[in-house]
Amino acid sequence: MAANTNIFTEKQTNNWFKAYIALNWTKEGLTDFVVTELINVQKTVGSSCGQCFIQNLIPCPTQDVCKKRKRTNCSFHNSLQYKSCQTCTKVKQNITSLHRFNKPSWANTKAERWAIDPWEIGKCYLPRDGYSSVSSVQASDFNGVISIMLNCTHFQTCVSTACLSPPPPDKQCPLEKVRQIGRDVRHTANCKVTDADLQYFFLTLSTLLSDSVCLVHDPSATKARRKLSDLQNDRISLDDLGKLVIEANQILTQAKRFSEEAERTLKEGLDALEDKIQAGEQSIENKTQESINRIKQAANEKELDEYDRGIAGERLRA
Ligand SMILES: [Zn+2]
Ligand SMILES: [Zn+2]
Structure with a gap:
């Protein structure tokens, strides 16, 4: 599939x-x-x-x-x-x-x-x-x-x-x-x-x-x-997608580009996903979606965070 x-x-x-x-x-x-x-x-x-x-x-x-x-x-x-x-x-x-x-x-x-x-x-x-x-x-x-x-x-x-x-x-x-x-x-x-x-x-x-x-x-x-x-x-299988999401977790955690909070959110969501996959959970699609939502949320938070810091930086420079 x-x-x-x-x-x-x-x-x-x-x-x-x-x-x-x-x-x-x-x-x-x-x-x-x-x-x-x-x-x-x-x-x-x-x-x-x-x-x-x-x-x-x-x-x-x-x-x-x-x-x-x-x-x-x-x-x-x-x-x-x-x-x-x-x-x-x-x-x-x-x-x-x-x-x-x-x-x-x-x-x-x-x-x-x-x-x-x-x-x-x-x-x-x-x-x-x-x-x-x-x-x-x-x-x-x-x-x-x-x-x-x-x-x-x-x-x-x-x-x-x-x-x-x-x-x-x-x-x-x-x-x-x-x-x-x-x-x-x-x-x-x-x-x-x-x-x-x-x-x-x-x-x-x-x-x-x-x-x-x-x-x-x-x-x-x-x-x-x-x-x-x-x-x-x-054209990628659902199984591979699950693996990709886990890989994304590692990438984003290692990358240290996300705020600590975003990183934690990502990790929790994706760890849960990994457990489900390993347990042979059938509802992987839902779980994947859940993790995806968490990544999106974390990414948005990060963007807001950067935006705030950008504003602050501009103020400092001004
Ligand atoms: Zn020496
Ligand atoms: Zn030698």
């Missing part, structure tokens, strides 16, 4: 919501591909000894990694000292030479696990901040997955040339444009996306998911592409 994906009254808020969901699904669609290719990267860089920690492989101090302070220990190196290990130094060099900008994020990675966990190598290609505790490609976010594809030059061999030309960091690079979509949607000031932008997002994400070198043959990517097309055309 199909359900209406238009959860919010405001068209552009619905668009934003769809864009956010589209990004999550795109990330899911890319996950298997990135997992597989990181295994190939691991083979390429060779085996580490398994005994060295990243702190052992980096002299103290090293620019962009750590600073030595007078009298106190370096917070990165702590009690671990630099030591010579030819095996691991070679792997570390290989990781560096596969980095597009020769700047792996060393603080992210656990070198003692390089030989057993390709993800620990993948983490070297993530942005420097915010990913050290992320435990897998699956647990990573959209930005993380795209960053690995952009920063690790191994991916040049498994996506089409068109996807990476002009090469990053050129803003015209198609994969850079994909990353920018993620940023625009995540850092939105008003949770709104125009119809034209939404169409552009769907087209760009679907194009990536059907890249002719590997992704076009990848079942997860194909599935994600189908889901995007269904989302774009409002």
